[in-house]
Structure formats: structure tokens, C-alpha cells
Amino acid sequence: MRRINVDGKFSLMDYCSAGPQFASGGYIADSRFIGTDAVVNGSQQQYMIRNSEIPGWSNGVWNQVFSGVKGAPATSFAATGPDGKPANPYTTLPTTPVSREKPYLYLDAAGEYQVFVPGVKTNSSGVSWGNGPESGGKTLPLSGFFIAHPGDKLTDINTALSAGRGVLFTPGVYDMDQTLLVNKPGTVLLSLGLANLTAQGGAVPLKVGDVSGVSIAGLTIDAGSINSPVLLQIGNPGGAGGSASDPVALHDVFFRIGGPGVGKATTSLIVNSNNTVLDHIWAWWADHGQDVGWTVNTADHGVIVNGDDVTATGLFVEHYQKEQLIWNGERGQVVLFQNEIPYDAPTQADWQHNGILGYAAYKVNDAATTHQGWGLGSYIFINSGADIHATHAFEGPVRSGVKLNSLLTLQLNYGLGVTDHVVNLTGPATIPPAGQKDGSTVISLKQFP
Incomplete structure (x- = not known):
């Protein structure tokens, strides 16, 4: 809402x-x-x-x-x-x-018709419209937008983008056999009715260059049956994009690896630009739907953040086959993280690496000196019949600048699936109390380290 x-x-x-x-x-x-x-x-x-x-x-x-x-x-x-x-x-x-x-x-x-693009705020509270029209944003006429419909030529949309026009996606499914390229600052991609971009032939549906002020709102991006390296990339690898005063912002952007049919993508979202705002992201590796299975709809990671000073408010990342979230940038901030590890690893041997059982749901790079998270939850549920353990749900360097607050691990079905520690080797395992045979086991840790 x-x-x-x-x-x-x-x-x-x-x-x-x-x-x-x-x-x-x-x-x-x-x-x-x-x-x-x-x-x-x-x-x-x-x-x-x-x-x-x-x-x-x-x-x-x-x-x-x-x-x-x-x-x-x-x-x-x-x-x-x-x-x-x-x-x-x-x-x-x-x-x-x-x-x-x-x-x-x-x-x-x-x-x-106009499109209003709100400005960035720091240390704010309450609604933006409480005292009348919001200040600090900009108004764009609808005449400055390409009104997209399913079946439109992607070359036409790219031509509009290269001319500095925004895109208003009308509802429907857009087959993406090439990449939409956003290389003009301040471009707005706004969807009505959660328009769906579906990768075709291993294409990357959407890339944003090293530019500021881009807004992407209300899109669902689906993987296709041929593996895509990424579904959405913000900023070029190793680039210096991003602006604190006019950041790139993603709102209600959702990713699916499978579900409607076979889907494959190595990573759903990669953020290279500094100061990016991730405002309600749901990245999902399908645990149900059509043609779903461990070797059918494959995906390593949900979200990888390489940029510095990136803030996420509402980050939901579920079921990916390796680390769900990898945070490599400095001074990252995450306000609410929700995760479920993959349900259907066939054996422990299929889900482990470098002597670690499973993969971390939330991994902060060992080199990071500053990172903060609040309200971070990871749940384990196994329906493959295998006895699966995860060494830990969260992983990060033990230093004063890295603070993870309100951590939660949860076992959803007893007998199969245990998270052995909350973060690194700290915190107990999600093992039910003696005699308790159903329900859920919650282990919480107020702060790390």
C-alpha cells in the first residue's frame, strides 16, 4: 500500500x-x-x-x-x-x-495527465502529503513518455529511451529478447498493473547506466527458459554512477525465477551504482508453480550490491540456490530483510561449499568496514525429504562498524532442516524443544556483534 x-x-x-x-x-x-x-x-x-x-x-x-x-x-x-x-x-x-x-x-x-517524481529525503518520518502537496520533487508531462503496450517493438522503446523519454508500461506481458537501455539521467520507467518483462533467449531485460535520478516502479521481471546472467543491472560494473542528492530508486520491483514456466537466471538484481534506493524488492526463486525443480529453474543469487551507500527498505529474497543476498559495498543500510532458504535441495552435498553447510541468506563482504541492518529474518523449510543443515543464516565481519540488529532464524517444519547458528558461529540452532512435534521454532539475536 x-x-x-x-x-x-x-x-x-x-x-x-x-x-x-x-x-x-x-x-x-x-x-x-x-x-x-x-x-x-x-x-x-x-x-x-x-x-x-x-x-x-x-x-x-x-x-x-x-x-x-x-x-x-x-x-x-x-x-x-x-x-x-x-x-x-x-x-x-x-x-x-x-x-x-x-x-x-x-x-x-x-x-x-502528469507524472510526479518525489525527491530524496534523509532522516524523515510521517507521510509526504500531510501538509499539502509534496515539495522537493519534479513534475513531468505525460507527453514526455513513450506509452508502451505488449507487442511494441523493443527498438522503438529503446529509441525513446535514448532520446530521454520515460516509459509508461501499460498492463501485460512484454517478451524481452533484447535489453532496454537507460542511459539518460532522470528517466522514469513507471508500470501500471505490475507489467511483466519476460526474458527471452537469455537476454538481460533491463540495464541502467552510470546515470543519476532514474526511477523504476511497479515492474515484475521474469526469467526465461534460457539462462540470463542478470535480470536487472543498475550501473556498469566498476562504474562510478550514483548521486546522493538524486539517487536511482527502485519501487515495487519484483523478480521471478520460474513459476509460470521454466526460468533460469544467475542473479536477479545487481546494483553497481552508489546511493541507490531499493524500496520494496521481492526476488523469488519459485518453490511452486509449473516446471519447478532443483535442476529445472536454476538461480544462484537474488540480489548482489556492489555500490556504496545503498539503502534498502523492505528486501524480500527467497529460495535462491546459493547466497540470497551478497552485500559488497560500503555503508550499506537494510531495513527489514525476509528470506526463506531453498526448500528442495536433494541432499546436503548439493547445498554446501568450502566446508560450510548450505549458504548464508545474508552475506556482508569480509572487507566491509561499515554496514547496518535492522529486522533481518531467515527461515528454513525442507520438503525434499533430506536432512539439510545451514551452518548459519547471516555472515559478516566482526567489527564495530558492522551492526546487524534484530536477527531472526526460524525452523518451519520439524525433523528436516536446521539452521545451526544465527550469524557466523553465534547463536543456537533452530531445534525444537523436547517433546514439541509441530509448530515453528524461532531463535532471535538482538544485535551482532
């Missing part, structure tokens, strides 16, 4: 159709909830809410993160409540370190 004003009771789970239902997690930004009733989180396992206003929050399951949210509860992660039971798993940042709201299409007073 973005830019929503809610007046009245609000629940994040369905309890109208058949009683309280399961819910798996989500994201809210730049929204206001009015009234005296708390937002009912209910069964949401993990949730991210950023730069919003709430009258309260009802409960938590495993990992609830609030960043720049007025009315948010205080941090209580890994704490014990007054009744002696674990308190709600809340992690609260009073302000969001770096943010940029998603561009949006609107009608002006004259009835003409």
Missing part, C-alpha cells in the same frame, strides 16, 4: 470469509490511518511499514519493522514482556535513513 488515507478500522488479514486466515507479510509506505483502533496485524508473519502514521499496531508474529512511522510501538525485539512471555517482535527506527517515494500518475487541475 502506498499513499493511502484510511479512515476507520483496518485489518491486514482476512477474518471475514472464514475466520482469521494466514497471511505472510507485506509493505506499507507513505500512508495514514485515522481513528482510535490500532491497525490489526493479525497473522502477518513479517511486515514493513515506512514513513506513515498509525494509531497503534495490534500484535506481532515473527518480525515487524517500523521506519519513520508516527505512532509506532517501541522496539521490543527479543525482549520479555511483563507476563514473562516474549514481547512482540517489533523493531522501530524513529526516522528512515534515506527514502524516495514512488512516482505516480495524476490529473492536474486542467485535466491533463
Whole structure:
């Protein structure tokens, strides 16, 4: 949910159709909830809410993160409540370190369509529109956009991009047998209805050069049946792109490796540019769908960050076959990370490397001197029938500038699948208590190191 004003009771789970239902997690930004009733989180396992206003929050399951949210509860992660039971798993940042709201299409007073591109903010809280129209952004006329439809020639879209025009993707599936190249600063790629870019013939669907101010919003990018080296690349390898005052920003950009059919890609997202803002990313290696299997839809990594000063708010990365997230850049910041390791490794031998069982879900480069993360969760669930262990869920150098706050490991099915440590060799294994045969086992660590 973005830019929503809610007046009245609000629940994040369905309890109208058949009683309280399961819910798996989500994201809210730049929204206001009015009234005296708390937002009912209910069964949401993990949730991210950023730069919003709430009258309260009802409960938590495993990992609830609030960043720049007025009315948010205080941090209580890994704490014990007054009744002696674990308190709600809340992690609260009073302000969001770096943010940029998603561009949006609107009608002006004259009835003409425009696209508004918000500016970057640091250490902010609350909604952007609370005191009238947002300041600090820019308005672009729709005449400056190529209106794309499925079936359009990609050469025509690239011609528009090279001329400095933005692209408004109308709903549908776009077959990508060549790369869309964004090399003009300030270019906006805005999708209506989560338009889908599907790689064909091993192509890379989208690349952004070493330019500032690019916004990519509301796209789903699918791998095709022939392996693509990457699905989206921000900045050139070894380049010096990126601007703190006008960063590249990704909003609601989703990746799928399989699901609709066979999909293969080495990495879903590579970020080379400095100061990039990743605002709600979901990268998914399919654990269900059509033609899904360990050797069928293959993918090593979900996200690799090489740029410095990159900030991620809401990073969901699931099921990849090696490290899910690799962070090589300096001064990285991650506010909420959610992960599930691959479900279907056939044997331990198929999922290990260099004497380490499995792969880290979240790996900070050993050379990094500064990195911070808040609300970081990794879950293990094995359905292949094999007894699979992961040495650890998180991996990083032990130094004062590297701080991982509110870490969580979770075992979702007993008997198969154990995370032996939370981070490096710190923290106990996700092994159920004696006599407990179902449910889930949660291990939390307030801070590392």
C-alpha cells in the first residue's frame, strides 16, 4: 500500500470469509490511518511499514519493522514482556535513513495527465502529503513518455529511451529478447498493473547506466527458459554512477525465477551504482508453480550490491540456490530483510561449499568496514525429504562498524532442516524443544556483534 488515507478500522488479514486466515507479510509506505483502533496485524508473519502514521499496531508474529512511522510501538525485539512471555517482535527506527517515494500518475487541475517524481529525503518520518502537496520533487508531462503496450517493438522503446523519454508500461506481458537501455539521467520507467518483462533467449531485460535520478516502479521481471546472467543491472560494473542528492530508486520491483514456466537466471538484481534506493524488492526463486525443480529453474543469487551507500527498505529474497543476498559495498543500510532458504535441495552435498553447510541468506563482504541492518529474518523449510543443515543464516565481519540488529532464524517444519547458528558461529540452532512435534521454532539475536 502506498499513499493511502484510511479512515476507520483496518485489518491486514482476512477474518471475514472464514475466520482469521494466514497471511505472510507485506509493505506499507507513505500512508495514514485515522481513528482510535490500532491497525490489526493479525497473522502477518513479517511486515514493513515506512514513513506513515498509525494509531497503534495490534500484535506481532515473527518480525515487524517500523521506519519513520508516527505512532509506532517501541522496539521490543527479543525482549520479555511483563507476563514473562516474549514481547512482540517489533523493531522501530524513529526516522528512515534515506527514502524516495514512488512516482505516480495524476490529473492536474486542467485535466491533463502528469507524472510526479518525489525527491530524496534523509532522516524523515510521517507521510509526504500531510501538509499539502509534496515539495522537493519534479513534475513531468505525460507527453514526455513513450506509452508502451505488449507487442511494441523493443527498438522503438529503446529509441525513446535514448532520446530521454520515460516509459509508461501499460498492463501485460512484454517478451524481452533484447535489453532496454537507460542511459539518460532522470528517466522514469513507471508500470501500471505490475507489467511483466519476460526474458527471452537469455537476454538481460533491463540495464541502467552510470546515470543519476532514474526511477523504476511497479515492474515484475521474469526469467526465461534460457539462462540470463542478470535480470536487472543498475550501473556498469566498476562504474562510478550514483548521486546522493538524486539517487536511482527502485519501487515495487519484483523478480521471478520460474513459476509460470521454466526460468533460469544467475542473479536477479545487481546494483553497481552508489546511493541507490531499493524500496520494496521481492526476488523469488519459485518453490511452486509449473516446471519447478532443483535442476529445472536454476538461480544462484537474488540480489548482489556492489555500490556504496545503498539503502534498502523492505528486501524480500527467497529460495535462491546459493547466497540470497551478497552485500559488497560500503555503508550499506537494510531495513527489514525476509528470506526463506531453498526448500528442495536433494541432499546436503548439493547445498554446501568450502566446508560450510548450505549458504548464508545474508552475506556482508569480509572487507566491509561499515554496514547496518535492522529486522533481518531467515527461515528454513525442507520438503525434499533430506536432512539439510545451514551452518548459519547471516555472515559478516566482526567489527564495530558492522551492526546487524534484530536477527531472526526460524525452523518451519520439524525433523528436516536446521539452521545451526544465527550469524557466523553465534547463536543456537533452530531445534525444537523436547517433546514439541509441530509448530515453528524461532531463535532471535538482538544485535551482532
